[in-house]
Amino acid sequence: MCQLMGMNNAAPTDFTFSFKGFCQRGGATDIHSHGFGLCVYEGRGIRSFLDTLPASKSPLAQVIQNYPIRTHNMIAHVRYATTGAVSLENVHPFSRELWGIHWSFAHNGQVPKFDDSTPLEAQPLLGKTTLEELHYNPVGETDSEAVFCAILNALKAEFTSLPTLPVLHGFLSKLCKEIILGDEDSTIFNFLLGCGKYTQFAFSWPGRRPGSKVWNGLYYIVRSPPFQTASLVDADYSIDFAKFAKSNDRVAVITTKPLTDETGWTEFERGQLIMFDKGLPHRSPRCCEQVEKEGRGLSSKCFERLRTSSISSATMPISESSTCCSEEEEVVVVTIPPEVPPQSALFPTAAE
Amino acid sequence: MCQLMGMNNAAPTDFTFSFKGFCQRGGATDIHSHGFGLCVYEGRGIRSFLDTLPASKSPLAQVIQNYPIRTHNMIAHVRYATTGAVSLENVHPFSRELWGIHWSFAHNGQVPKFDDSTPLEAQPLLGKTTLEELHYNPVGETDSEAVFCAILNALKAEFTSLPTLPVLHGFLSKLCKEIILGDEDSTIFNFLLGCGKYTQFAFSWPGRRPGSKVWNGLYYIVRSPPFQTASLVDADYSIDFAKFAKSNDRVAVITTKPLTDETGWTEFERGQLIMFDKGLPHRSPRCCEQVEKEGRGLSSKCFERLRTSSISSATMPISESSTCCSEEEEVVVVTIPPEVPPQSALFPTAAE
Numbered sequence: 001m002c003q004l005m006g007m008n009n010a011a012p013t014d015f016t017f018s019f020k021g022f023c024q025r026g027g028a029t030d031i032h033s034h035g036f037g038l039c040v041y042e043g044r045g046i047r048s049f050l051d052t053l054p055a056s057k058s059p060l061a062q063v064i065q066n067y068p069i070r071t072h073n074m075i076a077h078v079r080y081a082t083t084g085a086v087s088l089e090n091v092h093p094f095s096r097e098l099w100g101i102h103w104s105f106a107h108n109g110q111v112p113k114f115d116d117s118t119p120l121e122a123q124p125l126l127g128k129t130t131l132e133e134l135h136y137n138p139v140g141e142t143d144s145e146a147v148f149c150a151i152l153n154a155l156k157a158e159f160t161s162l163p164t165l166p167v168l169h170g171f172l173s174k175l176c177k178e179i180i181l182g183d184e185d186s187t188i189f190n191f192l193l194g195c196g197k198y199t200q201f202a203f204s205w206p207g208r209r210p211g212s213k214v215w216n217g218l219y220y221i222v223r224s225p226p227f228q229t230a231s232l233v234d235a236d237y238s239i240d241f242a243k244f245a246k247s248n249d250r251v252a253v254i255t256t257k258p259l260t261d262e263t264g265w266t267e268f269e270r271g272q273l274i275m276f277d278k279g280l281p282h283r284s285p286r287c288c289e290q291v292e293k294e295g296r297g298l299s300s301k302c303f304e305r306l307r308t309s310s311i312s313s314a315t316m317p318i319s320e321s322s323t324c325c326s327e328e329e330e331v332v333v334v335t336i337p338p339e340v341p342p343q344s345a346l347f348p349t350a351a352e
Numbered sequence: 353m354c355q356l357m358g359m360n361n362a363a364p365t366d367f368t369f370s371f372k373g374f375c376q377r378g379g380a381t382d383i384h385s386h387g388f389g390l391c392v393y394e395g396r397g398i399r400s401f402l403d404t405l406p407a408s409k410s411p412l413a414q415v416i417q418n419y420p421i422r423t424h425n426m427i428a429h430v431r432y433a434t435t436g437a438v439s440l441e442n443v444h445p446f447s448r449e450l451w452g453i454h455w456s457f458a459h460n461g462q463v464p465k466f467d468d469s470t471p472l473e474a475q476p477l478l479g480k481t482t483l484e485e486l487h488y489n490p491v492g493e494t495d496s497e498a499v500f501c502a503i504l505n506a507l508k509a510e511f512t513s514l515p516t517l518p519v520l521h522g523f524l525s526k527l528c529k530e531i532i533l534g535d536e537d538s539t540i541f542n543f544l545l546g547c548g549k550y551t552q553f554a555f556s557w558p559g560r561r562p563g564s565k566v567w568n569g570l571y572y573i574v575r576s577p578p579f580q581t582a583s584l585v586d587a588d589y590s591i592d593f594a595k596f597a598k599s600n601d602r603v604a605v606i607t608t609k610p611l612t613d614e615t616g617w618t619e620f621e622r623g624q625l626i627m628f629d630k631g632l633p634h635r636s637p638r639c640c641e642q643v644e645k646e647g648r649g650l651s652s653k654c655f656e657r658l659r660t661s662s663i664s665s666a667t668m669p670i671s672e673s674s675t676c677c678s679e680e681e682e683v684v685v686v687t688i689p690p691e692v693p694p695q696s697a698l699f700p701t702a703a704e
Contacts, residue, residue, distance in 0.1 A: 120654060
């Protein structure tokens with residue numbers, strides 16, 4: 001399996017501290033030594049760094065740990081290869097352009113429907129996707145890249161104008177259910193999905209591989225004033241955020257296992273999809289409305305061109321008043337991964 | 353304007369020597385200080401490095417100059433912004449996935465039909481592209497990214513199975529003519545197009561911007577045994593290739609201006625499209641046949657899936673005997689860029 005790390009920030013922030021700890025899991029404190037990668041959004045652009053070397057040993061990872069790139073939104077991945085060879089085309093995050101927006105995707109888990117034992121031509125088409133509308137195709141052999149392409153194909157087939165964040169949240173939730181349906185016990189599906197400068201979705205369908213003691217889930221923490229000191233659990237390294245952070249900073253870190261000794265790490269519920277913006281979690285379509293209203297939804301320049309052809313609007317009416325779930329945020333102390341077996345009903349514990 | 357550098361190699365080779373000289377043009381020996389980027393193919397995968405800092409000053413460029421990544425195929429770019437702001441989304445090379453293959457594109461020039469003064473919705477659709485089949489969309493503001501997307505949209509609209517290299521050569525030539533037609537005097541269109549592990553196309557429609565003395569063309573050199581010493585023209589640095597290269601090595605370097613003091617740099621003819629494979633130039637569709645026969649054409653795993661829907665074959669019958677133009681290769685000494693004004697007829701001097 002692999003490990004994920006995402007950061008989503010109210011103000012452009014560098015990720016060297018978290019990435020330093022995360023890299024240790026790539027071959028030093030953990031076994032994920034089959035490559036690493038990260039995608040960093042800067043404006044409308046994206047930078048990706050990919051390597052087949054272990055993150056703990058790669059000269060490239062070393063540079064990134066000391067090169068303070070500041071961003072609102074980034075995702076990273078260290079790989080332990082279970083599906084697909086150790087090769088550059090199988091290194092996460094994967095990225096594609098859709099609607100003039102760079103999308104990026106990193107995955108931890110196993111998705112039987114998209115496993116490489118299922119030939120590409122036998123893999124399911126999600127949503128309204130048809131063979132004639134297949135645009136995104138995997139380059140490598142991983143189930144992760146195949147499922148990412150299937151999600152993008154479904155988005156492209158569904159929308160002929162830019163979806164709002166509430167609409168996107170609802171539709172992604174539906175796709176996740178479709179991907180897991182019928183394989184609830186054998187699927188582990190934790191992902192980070194970057195959708196441009198501000199927006200990151202994270203989804204968790206956690207689990208253990210048969211015979212393994214390793215729990216693959218997803219946790220997040222929100223750091224905001226008053227900032228405190230944090231120590232990495234994977235390296236002898238601490239930082240006092242109060243010395244560096246400004247009063248308007250707020251940072252969400254999302255990861256497979258908590259990276260620091262801080263209280264406040266929250267485990268995702270089974271089947272939970274969270275949209276992160278400005279370092280805040282938004283757990284339902286309704287909760288995304290305010291962000292859309294603030295003009296921080298998806299941003300694309302390409303739909304003007306398509307207006308000349310027949311399109312339908314995919315915007316959702318936004319309610320006049322709504323309470324964002326982030327305002328009800330409460331700190332949850334890190335818990336040991338639960339020992340309960342996977343539940344068979346889909347998404348029974350979702351907070352909404 | 354910008355500068356381009358490509359390398360195409362018979363055996364995986366690192367590009368640190370050429371890249372070291374090339375980086376100097378990014379703000380030291382030349383003015384192209386608005387970012388740099390490169391795409392490196394490794395197997396079916398691609399690595400891209402992008403930065404908005406000048407190549408001569410970027411810590412990232414410094415790392416790459418000293419990190420011997422070995423590849424069959426790479427393209428690089430240093431930018432002098434004429435269209436579009438200095439921002440990451442406008443840094444070349446651009447890359448997109450088509451048919452499960454990573455394509456990458458770097459451009460030097462100006463393409464009036466795709467200039468940002470022409471709104472996206474008024475820009476032409478190439479080949480058989482229709483508004484309903486618009487798949488690739490620019491993220492940034494450059495004419496370069498817009499024309500790259502237009503080329504990929506046209507490829508996607510034209511082919512429903514994987515084109516052979518001769519077919520691709522013929523079709524790209526046709527698209528280049530379409531892009532330039534009617535704007536022969538105001539267009540400067542030099543590009544490198546990476547199409548996977550082995551294949552790189554390079555095209556030149558050279559010229560000078562009004563009021564400028566700078567000639568924007570494209571040159572290439574093929575280094576093969578017996579190897580000799582070369583000195584960079586942009587840095588006080590020499591290398592004796594005979595000490596490092598093996599007997600089966602062969603390297604083509606393609607660049608806006610010769611990078612070294614070697615004899616053997618050849619300027620592209622006006623309107624010439626060359627496909628590079630194994631470090632050899634292939635100047636016509638016929639000339640690409642042998643490469644296709646050797647199994648070094650485009651490689652994709654996604655068409656099996658489409659066989660279930662109705663498709664037509666885009667393969668071209670390959671003649672039984674053909675002489676590759678590379679076998680007629682002759683060394684041409686670097687010449688001072690010609691002072692003749694641009695010719696108005698399309699591609700009058702193409703060698704085929």
